[in-house]
Amino acid sequence: MYLIKKSEVLNIARELAKDHLVYGPVTDEATGQVLFDSLDDPGKADLGAPIPTIPPKNVVFPQMECIYSYRYDKNSRAVDIRQVNAVKPKALFGLRSCDLEGMRILDRFFLGQEFVDDFYLNNRKKTFIVTNTCIAPFAQCFCVCTDSGPSAKEGFDLNLTELGDEYLVEAGSDRGKALAEKLGLAKADGSYAAKKTAAVDRAMDLFTGFAVENKAWVSRVTNRVTTGFIKEDVWEYIGDQCFECGACTFVCPSCSCFNIEDVNKNDGSTERLRSWDSCSYEGYSKMAGDHNPRKPVEDRRNKRFFCKLSYSQSKKYLRPGCVGCGRCAWVCPGDIGLPNVVTYIRRETTK
């Protein structure tokens, strides 16, 4: 454990910027919106900003990415496949714990199953992670219900916790420790562990609304989603409100569905593009020919909540699929962000 003055905390980002592309929370001046974006100036990072509307998922799993390109000469029948070059190491600075958990889900999903996803690995490897403890929750947060906050437990290189006018800096890896040493940070004495615990406890007490009322219900609903004991009319009620926009998938730190398309370029080459996809789309599961096994919209909603809230999916992720960030509720044109779905199922169950 180390300490750094609040006024100097961005020096960590500046140091990282020397050999990393640094991403962090930053406020767009024109719209006032907080984004998790690449920082031209590491000094612009805002550790006090609310949870960014854009999750850091995009950094390791871009919304649209050329995974490789090829050129096929029809006359000589020569094929030239070009792989994407290694990318520059990245640093994620000021990641909230919910978003770290989202990324750890992606890691386990893309890297930890039968096959390793080389393209994800290429983006993800060498990423330096600095997390930022939430000393107060934001209005939509319910990470306490999904075991993903308010403070990161593991998976970071450095974790920052704001304690008055200084930050406690915990190293979670050797390279985190090396960076702290390089910056010559002061060592924190043993009393700081208790101080951090107190800060996190205080944050826990500040949760209100859904996070408090539904704490037990998130796991009860998970049980029901897993076993299928949810009446069809609940899914219908949810399905009627689905606008099939895909937003919940795109803003979710742990959603990982993608589409692949070959795009022919003007120079005769072809790019194999992979881009975010959503199970809420009707065409998502359709097959060439005329069979769409998952046609009614409520079936498709059912599928998504199965991913976020079921034990079978948790087995792959080693934790619940939902990380409690609350973004899906922000962006839903219906009223079926995950917290509401839990509420609807709860209402139906207790009726």
Add this chain to the structure above:
Amino acid sequence: MADKHECDNGCKIVSIPQVATIEEIKDEIVDVKTFYLNIDDAGVREKFRIRSGQFIMCTVFGAGEFAVSLPPSPENDRFHISVRQVGKVTRALHALQVGDKVGIRGPFGNGFPFEDIKGKNVVYVAGGIGLIPLRSSIVHVLQNRKDFGRIILIYGARSPKDLMYQYNIDEWLKIDGFETYITIDSPAPGWTGETGFVHNLIPKANVPVDNTVAFVCGPPVMFNSVINVLMEQGLSDDCIISTLERHMKCGIGKCQHCAIGRTLVCTDGPVYTYRQIKTLGEQI
């Protein structure tokens, strides 16, 4: 980025396709062609091994990639795929000529059981192009004829010209104890064989029940009626085996297009017992 064909993942081509040459193209039935393929890189070709029931991802350069089941037997069979043109990519494949190149990733998926079913009677029930994925297992089982009990193929198609692999069926009939029952949906000029739907042939074939596995593959309506008849005959749902087709983009369990309930067809399947299919929690 490491290319994974170096046999560090069970000899699979995982991420970047390997180039293969189309050595021969055979017209099968309307809209279906068979493409005999040969992987260009000799090192990869030598290590490339399949199991029956698996599939590959095939790239048609400039058009895209699609999942396709593998009809060849894993032993002593020319490597090929049989493809119906249904969409943009398969249409582009059909437009290719001998000598053209395609890309191959795979093989992927669990595959049909082989060792586990030795000593049993094997019944294949196929409808239309449902025979394509079953061909691999049929040939493999026939290549090891002595290890199995009765081997029965019950096959139906809309009309005589919709029957796949007729030349293969003729060859298989030469093998001792291979029983074949073929039907077309409705009478056609020159057809002297059975007419009617496939499931009606099952009682006629006097299908055994004990110590028997059935492989069923075909369009959803045919599939359901066949299952009903087999179960009525007394076959247990874990002795009925099928292979599912789904929209796939990656083949390696990542894109999630092929998710059915809690399972991913590309990595958990495509081969499932009917007992498993029933519990997938979604329409198949």
Add this chain to the structure above:
Amino acid sequence: MNYKPGICTFCGNGCGHFLRITDGGVGGVFASRNHPVSQGRLCVRGWNIHELLSTNRRILEPMVRRNGTLEKVSTDEALSLSMERLMKYAGESPDLVAVLASPRASNEETYLLMKLARTVLKTNNIGVDSDSGHRSSMDVLHAGTGFPGMLGSVKGITKTEFILVFDIDITKQNPILGSEIHRARRGGATLVTVDSRETQIARLSDTFVRTKPGSNKVILGALAKILIDENLVDSAFIQRHTAGFEGFANLLGSLSYDDIAAKTGVGLDDLRDIARKLAGAKSAMAFYPTGVSGLDSDMIGYLFNLFLLAGKIGCENSGINPVTGLNNLQGAFDMGAAPDLLTGFQPLGDSKAAAKFGDVWGVNPPAKAGKAPYAILDDPAGKLKAIVVMDHDEGIVRYAEKLKSVDFIVYIGAFENPFTEFAHVVLPVASYIETDGTYTNTERRIQLSRKKTEPASGVLPGWKLFSAMAGKGGAKWDYSSAEDVMKEISKLTPIYSKVNYAKLEKSFGIQWPCDEANPDGTESFSLGSVNRALNFVTLRGSYDVPAASKEYPWQLMVGKAQHYWHQNNLMKITKIPLREYNATLLMYTQGFIEISVADAKSLQVRDKWPVKVTSAQGTMNVSVKVSEEVGDGTAYVPYFVQDMITKFLLVHDEALKYGEDATIPVRIEKV
């Protein structure tokens, strides 16, 4: 930072978004939470706009048709040739040339195209692609209130007490507007949907009445009659603020209660219930479609008069609201892309206004009113020698045959488009993220979209391209930016008079009128802002509905399906939206006709079975889609689908003019 704020330019909603701009171009999109219209929401189109903006299916080089094929030429050559030919025909007679503006182009681009037509080609033959419905709407609203645009605003939706969604599949066409209405309903507003199909918004409504197709006018007339007969009208309001009540009340006399249920398929009690809810609410809004498949002016007039009776025009959170399908349809009219209008709905015939333009332009607009390009093409006697078409969707394809007889066609666009088949000259133009420009959404919100990427080398932004064309035509325009163009627009356009880029930059857009009295814009039309009576609109009093005959027992509705409006060319360039557009069609590869469960039963057909559809003019074979969305005796086909359907519908051009309320009597047979 990679993310740059901007606005979505698919539909007329004008949602806020961020585009992820990297060296490689546009790599992603994200929703804008603080944007007042979208508030963090986007639809399936908006969430995939990066697929469109990163496409290589662009028009990047000027082309000229030689010996039947388009050949690449230099910009200078293409411009010289274009203007030489256009000027030649215009010189013979201004009637021989026409300009079809785009409902997608920016205000600045459309303004300059309009100026080019009027000052260089000296013709008033100018119109907007897919214009009919919205112009009708503006005419009715202008006649009634003097305010030619949406009377209410998006912001007012969640504050109003009663919402009528009239004949629009709003959650598919303008999904975020639909979302806001759904939000209002959850907040306690009464939501009534009147439609011939059970749409998603119908399922989310308090009350849904399924009307027989073609009976919209009777429904609106009946609601008005009930208000009068049950004394539910706002008499004080009518007396103090309106004129023409008697005329409207008399007109309704010819509508008899006896056959309303038979004509509309809706019981009188249901209509009474709706009328009472409308009258009882403190505030009320209606949303209805505009654009190519919008309501006709008579129906919009009935809707307007109905709301006037209820005292729901000009008061807080009230009014009738046309929903524009395309991003700058409102703006295109605001910029005077109409044969009889200058900017901001100033009549060409108003000599004072015309003189003002003459002063600024140095050339007077031609005095003789022109005709819209479609009107000329529609007219069998119409003589058109040359036409300039910008960035169109597929409406004009209806005139494919006629276009073959036009000598010279110039197409201007940013994306590949099948229309280039018809063109003699093709001119590339920068896409909306490659230049600055403003767009006016369905609620009159003028929004600035800043340049985010460089256009390909040699490709000019619209304001430069039109200046260059004017130059070749002998005029001298010296704009140095799109902002310069807006300065001129605001000088000439009262409702845009206080609009400037600095103000737009600092806001999420400004709703017109933005003038001396309302420097920050105007959220909604209010009584206080006008010094005049609101007029009951003069209407026709015939209440015929298409009746089923023995020979043709089904009423076939023609409309939009899925997420797409028109045969949208932009959608076809994307991947995921294209897939979604095709999702239903992949299930029905031969195209489909939607019929009810009971009708399927009586025809003895099942889902996907082929049927033959016969009208007095033609036949088509399609698959049946058995659906609970249509009523018995009605059938539905989306008009953009298979060529077969399009061809079948083309001969029913007359019916198509009535847009969403159009019906074609047909017979359906099992084959």
